[in-house]
Amino acid sequence: xxxxxxxxxxxxxxxxxxxxxxxxxxxxxxxxxxxxxxxxxxxxxxxxxxxxxxxxxxxxxxxxxxxxxxxxxxxxxxxxxxxxxxxxxxxxxxxxxxxxxxxxxxxxxxxxxxxxxxxxxxxxxxxxxxxxxxxxxxxxxxxxxxxxxxxxxxxxxxxxxxxxxxxxxxxxxxxxxxxxxxxxxxxxxxxxxxxxxxxxxxxxxxxxxxxxxxxxxxxxxxxxxxxxxxxxxxxxxxxxxxxxxxxxxxxxxxxxxxxxxxxxxxxxxxxxxxxxxxxxxxxxxxxxxxxxxxxxxxxxxxxxxxxxxxxxxxxxxxxxxxxxxx
Ligand SMILES: *[C@@H]1O[C@H](CO)[C@@H](O)[C@H](O)[C@H]1NC(C)=O
Ligand SMILES: *[C@@H]1O[C@H](CO)[C@@H](O)[C@H](O)[C@H]1NC(C)=O
Numbered sequence: 001x002x003x004x005x006x007x008x009x010x011x012x013x014x015x016x017x018x019x020x021x022x023x024x025x026x027x028x029x030x031x032x033x034x035x036x037x038x039x040x041x042x043x044x045x046x047x048x049x050x051x052x053x054x055x056x057x058x059x060x061x062x063x064x065x066x067x068x069x070x071x072x073x074x075x076x077x078x079x080x081x082x083x084x085x086x087x088x089x090x091x092x093x094x095x096x097x098x099x100x101x102x103x104x105x106x107x108x109x110x111x112x113x114x115x116x117x118x119x120x121x122x123x124x125x126x127x128x129x130x131x132x133x134x135x136x137x138x139x140x141x142x143x144x145x146x147x148x149x150x151x152x153x154x155x156x157x158x159x160x161x162x163x164x165x166x167x168x169x170x171x172x173x174x175x176x177x178x179x180x181x182x183x184x185x186x187x188x189x190x191x192x193x194x195x196x197x198x199x200x201x202x203x204x205x206x207x208x209x210x211x212x213x214x215x216x217x218x219x220x221x222x223x224x225x226x227x228x229x230x231x232x233x234x235x236x237x238x239x240x241x242x243x244x245x246x247x248x249x250x251x252x253x254x255x256x257x258x259x260x261x262x263x264x265x266x267x268x269x270x271x272x273x274x275x276x277x278x279x280x281x282x283x284x285x286x287x288x289x290x291x292x293x294x295x296x297x298x299x300x301x302x303x304x305x306x307x308x309x310x311x312x313x314x315x316x317x318x319x320x321x322x323x324x325x326x
Contacts, residue, residue: 114145122146131173143167151197152176163187163212168195178202180222187212204248208232216240224269225251233258238265249273250300257282266295271323272303284317293317300324 112121113128122128122144126135131151135144140158151173160182168174174195184206192198192212199219208226211233218241228249237258238244245266249258254273259282261268283299285291299322301308308314309326 113147146171146174148172150174153178155179155182157181160184163191165190167191172196174198176200176202179206181205183207185209185227189213199243211237213237214241217243219243220246220248222246222248223252224248228252228254229274230255230258236260238262245295250303261296263293264295267298268296269298269300270304271300275301275304275306277306278308278311278314280311280314282314284314286313289316291317294319298323 113123113126113133115121122133122135125138125140125144126133128134128147131149132154133144133146133150133152134154135158136154136156138155138158140155141160143153143155143160143163146153146168148171150171152175153168156178157180160179162184163179163186165188168177168191172195175197176199177192178200180202181204184203185208187203187208187210189212192201193215195215197217198215199217201214201218201220202222203226204222205225208223208228209232211223211228213234214221214237221238221244229252232252233249233254238247239260239262241262242264244262244264247258247261247265247267248269250269250271250273252273254270254275256275257268257270257278261283278301280286283293283296297319299318299320301322301324304324306324307326308322308324315321
């Protein structure tokens, strides 16, 4: 009896492997390709390098949607990683509802979420899980209409081209927006500044020429690998962000360090820009030799046309000298 049961189980298992293998492998190959298209520096900075990048989008009996491999130097403190599991026969085609939705039926708020522009309820198109909406790699071209209680929105590796004023309006609990790896060239000036709880904005690997106004609540901003030059960042853009800890602006065309930097800042990444000059007041305070900027642990200025030996007194208040050419 036991043997029989084992054989049946084994049979089922093999059937599942046979049925599932091609699509999963194709999926994996596609994701891997997308990741490999990202700049090396970006991969390194976000911890993709020390780990096999395939782990990022691992599909085993489901989709691992990470908090992307958080390590030191990553923009957010570690949170428990989230594992979202789809049914093993899950395939993208199956987003289409099996039965036509009855247009006359009362909508069930909070179950499948509002209707997206793609014509499906957002939580069918994406995965909604206790406040988080995961729309990674769903080919979306627009931000879908999000449930009012959304706290985290993930729309990585899609075809988004802009963020409009209404896209996140009224989402008073939204803490994190991650739209890494799209083709976003503009964000409406009003699109984000009124979000009262926004702390993390991840817009790396896009085509932004201008950073929009952001709320003072920001803790972490990642706009690396965009097309920002110094006129794309407003004067004193970060001055009043008293909680800002991580500012990632690598791989842009910035001519100078955006000032003033808030006291709370722990890491500023400006590698691979066009910074040519810093002075004694960029990080320190030339009028107060006792001033110590103890929070600022990491400054990256490597890959800029600047010789840091020329300004030795620009680092006296810092716990570590910047990375760069000396
Ligand atoms: C900055 O970028 C904008 C948009 O790409 C461009 O129009 C402008 O000429 C650039 N400014 C400088 C100083 O390079
Ligand atoms: C930077 O400047 C210092 C002193 O002026 C010089 O000795 C050094 O060779 C320069 N380093 C580079 C990488 O150009």
